[in-house]
Amino acid sequence: MAEFDPKIVAFLCNWCAYAGADLAGVSRFQYPADLRTVRVMCSGRVDPLFITRAFKQGCDGVLVAG
Amino acid sequence: MSGIGADRLHLAWVSSAEAQRFVEVVTDVSASIHEQGKLDPDRFSLQLAAAEDTLSGEPLRWMVGKEVQITTKGDVYGRQWDEASYESIMDRTLEKEYHKNLIVQAIKDGCQMPRDISARIGLDLQRVSFLLTDLEKARQVEFKGMEACKPVFAAL
Secondary structure, eight states, rough: OOOOOEEEEEETTTTHHHHHHHHHHHHTOOSOOOOEEEEEEEEGOOOHHHHHHHHHHHHSSEEEOO | SSSGGGGGGGEEOTTTTTTHHHHHHHHHHHHHHHHHOOOOOTTTHHHHHHHHHHHHHHHHHHHHHHHHHHHHHHHHHOOOHHHHHHHHHHHHHHHHHHHHHHHHHHHHHTSSSSSHHHHHTTTHHHHHHHHHHHHHTTSEEEEEEEETTTTEEEEE
């Protein structure tokens, strides 16, 4: 069986986690590549509907980081 | 509540200076999802559709939008609400709306009698009958008549 390759949607706040992810990249830290990043201007922008839709369309997990 | 598992949704606070923390969070989330395995959306299609209808429905949207106003200034009847009691009412509304939408989804899926609906979504029969009356009043379902002494419903 092929290895499980999960789809995780990550909603990242532009000012916090997205910048953190950017810094992690610049600092050459290794981290799993399962994330599909969506940049939002604030984690308050994330509507619960985005999350149910993500699951409906076949995502295995959702991460909201601010 | 929809049964897909609360562990599939993660919430974390990472500041822009915390690259190391971001890496930790992503590693944890990824490991947790790997452990839980694949999510099959078809298995939860009724539940996810009901969750979506509930979250986009008017009652919940109104309650979230009015929360600050009602907990700080009171409601239109001049009653005061503290945050805890408001939240508990919001939770109850959420549960009720979700169950109602689940029933509608089950009817759309081909269940017609309360007993079938109850078996399909795993909600007890009394609750289903109670909520069907509610749905009928709101014109979301229609009573079609009796068939072999059992009530038959259709979605509108």
